[in-house]
Amino acid sequence: MSQPTLCSLCKEVATVHLSQVIHGKVTKVHLCESCAQKGGASDPSIFQLAEALAAPHSEPKVVCPKCGFTDQDFRKKGRLGCASCWEVFGDSLQLLLAKVQFQPVHVGRTPPGFLPLERWRQRLEAARLEMSKAVAKEDYEVAARLRDEITELEARLK
Amino acid sequence: MRSPLVCGMKSQNSKPASNNPMSIDEILTSEVSEEHQPIVLSTRIRLARNLDGQPFPGWAKAPQRKEVADLCVDALHQLQRLRKGHVLRMGDLPDLERAVLVERHLVSKELAAGKSGAAVISRDQTVSVMINEEDHLRVQVLRPGWHLRGTWNLAEQLDDAIGAHLKIAFHERLGYLTACPTNVGTGLRASAMVHLPGLCMAGHMEKVTRALSQDGLAVRGWLGEGTEAAGNIFQISNQQTLGLSEEAILHHLSTWIKNLVEQEWNARRKLALDEGEKFIDRLARSLGVLRSARLLTSAEAMNLLSHLRLACDLGCLPEVLRAQVDRLMIEGQPAHIQAKAGEALDSNGRDARRAKALREALRDFPEITEPTV
Numbered sequence: 001m002s003q004p005t006l007c008s009l010c011k012e013v014a015t016v017h018l019s020q021v022i023h024g025k026v027t028k029v030h031l032c033e034s035c036a037q038k039g040g041a042s043d044p045s046i047f048q049l050a051e052a053l054a055a056p057h058s059e060p061k062v063v064c065p066k067c068g069f070t071d072q073d074f075r076k077k078g079r080l081g082c083a084s085c086w087e088v089f090g091d092s093l094q095l096l097l098a099k100v101q102f103q104p105v106h107v108g109r110t111p112p113g114f115l116p117l118e119r120w121r122q123r124l125e126a127a128r129l130e131m132s133k134a135v136a137k138e139d140y141e142v143a144a145r146l147r148d149e150i151t152e153l154e155a156r157l158k
Numbered sequence: 159m160r161s162p163l164v165c166g167m168k169s170q171n172s173k174p175a176s177n178n179p180m181s182i183d184e185i186l187t188s189e190v191s192e193e194h195q196p197i198v199l200s201t202r203i204r205l206a207r208n209l210d211g212q213p214f215p216g217w218a219k220a221p222q223r224k225e226v227a228d229l230c231v232d233a234l235h236q237l238q239r240l241r242k243g244h245v246l247r248m249g250d251l252p253d254l255e256r257a258v259l260v261e262r263h264l265v266s267k268e269l270a271a272g273k274s275g276a277a278v279i280s281r282d283q284t285v286s287v288m289i290n291e292e293d294h295l296r297v298q299v300l301r302p303g304w305h306l307r308g309t310w311n312l313a314e315q316l317d318d319a320i321g322a323h324l325k326i327a328f329h330e331r332l333g334y335l336t337a338c339p340t341n342v343g344t345g346l347r348a349s350a351m352v353h354l355p356g357l358c359m360a361g362h363m364e365k366v367t368r369a370l371s372q373d374g375l376a377v378r379g380w381l382g383e384g385t386e387a388a389g390n391i392f393q394i395s396n397q398q399t400l401g402l403s404e405e406a407i408l409h410h411l412s413t414w415i416k417n418l419v420e421q422e423w424n425a426r427r428k429l430a431l432d433e434g435e436k437f438i439d440r441l442a443r444s445l446g447v448l449r450s451a452r453l454l455t456s457a458e459a460m461n462l463l464s465h466l467r468l469a470c471d472l473g474c475l476p477e478v479l480r481a482q483v484d485r486l487m488i489e490g491q492p493a494h495i496q497a498k499a500g501e502a503l504d505s506n507g508r509d510a511r512r513a514k515a516l517r518e519a520l521r522d523f524p525e526i527t528e529p530t531v
Contacts, residue, residue: 067213079292079337081217083210083327086335086342096339102374103401106333108344109314111321117330 007032064088117157124153194480196471197419198304199351199391202263203313206336206345207295210325214337215274215290223274223290230289233323234278239316240287243280249273254502257493263300266291285316292337293345295320304350304419306412310404333400343400348408350415351380355390355468356425357418366418374398375414380460389460389487394418426472430529441469442526448516449523453509459490459516466523473530479523486519 004013007030014030062071069081071089080086086093097104110116127150134143208214212226227247234240248256248270256270264283269275269291276289288296297320299313320326327335333343341347357363367377378393394415396407430437444465448454454462463483470480488494495508495515503511 067217069213069217073217077216079216080214080339082213083208083329083335086329086332093339097342097400100340100398101343101400102398105331106329106343106400108333108346108403109317111326111328111334112318113321114328 005030062088120153120157124150124157127153194484195303196480197353197422198415199353199484200263200300200302201305201309202298202300202347202349202351203309204347204349205295205297205313205317205334206293206341206347207297207317207320207334208327208336209294210327212294214292215294216292216337220274226294227274227276227289229324230287230295231276231278233320234287236323237316237319239280239285239312239319240278243278243285246277246279248275248277254493254496258497261488261491261493266296268292269296285312287316293341304415306348306350306408306415310348310408314404340397341399344402344404344407346399346404346407347395348411349393349395350411351391351393352415352418352422353389353391353464353467354418354422355464356422356429358390359429360425362421362425366421370394370414371397373414374410388457389464391460391464426468427531430472438474438526438528441465441474445469445520445523445526449520450517451513453506454490454513454516455505455509456490456492456512459512460487463487463490469526471531474526474528475524482519486516489515 005017006012007014012032015033016031016036018029018031063069064081064085065088066084067082069085071092074080074085074089074092080089094104127146131143131146131150134140134146209226209229212218213222215223215226218226231245234243235245246259246265248265251259256265259265259277260267260270262283264279264286265275265277265288269277269288272290274290277286278289279286284299284301286298286300288298297313297316299309299316301309329335334345336342336345354363354366357366370377374397376395376397378395380388380391380393394411396402396411399407402410433440444462448459448462448466463486466475467480467483467487469475470477470483489498490512492508495511496503498515499507499511
């Protein structure tokens with residue numbers, strides 16, 4: 001008798017078999033009843049997990065300097081390690097976001113006191129203009145204050 | 159003796175969050191809800207938020223999770239709405255009490271399964287903030303009936319108040335940063351719990367589910383992801399959180415719920431009209447089984463009670479009894495049955511207790527009559 005297929009997540013006997021075809025590439029995932037019920041069958045990250053399992057010895061290519069989370073960890077868990085991971089894994093996340101989200105850009109609420117970058121950029125341009133005017137008028141006190149503000153804004157926008 | 163559900167906060171610089179510990183009895187005896195609408199059972203808003211500079215709970219080490227829990231509990235305790243709230247640390251609660259909280263939709267199965275999670279719950283149980291679930295904070299506002307605007311307004315106020323006390327992880331282009339890419343952006347999951355026996359009996363549910371999912375809405379069972387739709391009750395929520403404003407998400411859900419409510423009423427009227435006596439017989443038989451069964455599984459009880467709820471909506475039973483049916487649905491859940499019994503029971507023991515409780519509760523129920531709606 002042939003060996004039963006095992007669950008990709010917990011190695012129990014698999015009873016749910018999923019296939020995903022992207023650009024002609026077929027990925028198969030096998031789940032036991034319990035893992036399928038836990039939401040695995042509807043979780044898009046399950047296919048990323050399958051890819052990770054297919055290459056268990058591959059070295060992580062990207063590591064978050066802040067929390068040590070790797071691209072391999074992401075493929076296994078389908079979750080990120082910290083807020084900085086969003087910058088570190090940006091490119092691969094963009095592809096995923098394009099699949100699961102409406103648009104890749106946030107258009108909703110912001111935390112209290114948050115000023116959008118565009119507003120900072122506008123202020124930086126205005127401050128540069130004001131500073132050149134102050135220098136032309138030889139108003140060095142104002143120019144020095146504006147120079148400090150410009151330095152701060154440039155650092156913020158970096 | 160049952161253990162208290164609440165423990166004081168662990169942080170050094172804070173006072174205990176609640177002077178009146180919440181006991182399992184308080185949850186069991188609290189009214190399920192003050193409002194019982196025909197189709198929409200409840201409206202829920204959930205916001206996923208994380209603290210800036212801290213690893214997400216699934217990647218954090220135990221001391222980091224504890225630090226986050228203490229920070230969050232301290233901050234939440236300063237909010238007017240939660241000042242007198244209950245602080246529940248999952249690691250301190252027995253399995254059964256955590257299961258009761260899940261059945262009351264006050265915490266998720268995922269939070270209850272871990273030891274390092276906590277929840278701060280308002281005394282009226284409308285607001286529940288989960289700490290160290292998949293994200294540092296999951297702010298939930300749950301109200302009976304269909305009140306999307308009011309529920310959202312309260313969630314928005316809480317979100318602003320939390321943002322004034324804690325630095326929240328936010329990115330200009332990606333919005334609120336979350337552990338899972340399916341929550342990033344607004345971090346908003348808006349949902350309605352709906353009772354759709356008409357659409358189920360008419361065999362339309364598969365079609366409805368397909369239409370909803372093609373239009374960006376998820377359909378789940380009674381206890382959320384991966385659970386069965388016992389009792390013809392479904393949770394409908396938005397799938398996408400990024401690229402849509404909160405207003406757009408709420409408007410989309412609202413449009414669909416209004417549409418579903420209308421379709422459900424149409425299906426009910428058509429069933430009552432087309433099937434006539436056969437339809438009433440179906441409801442009457444459900445009451446009969448509930449009144450005399452000696453063993454009832456949770457799913458069977460939910461399905462039979464769903465018929466009684468439908469009977470109340472259609473005037474086949476007095477409308478005032480809907481509240482009692484809702485209470486029986488909650489109290490028939492496995493953890494509630496065992497908490498009431500004061501001991502852990504095997505499935506046979508639970509089925510016998512459930513059947514007995516239902517026989518007694520429905521002994522004096524009036525007979526099913528012709529629909530009036």
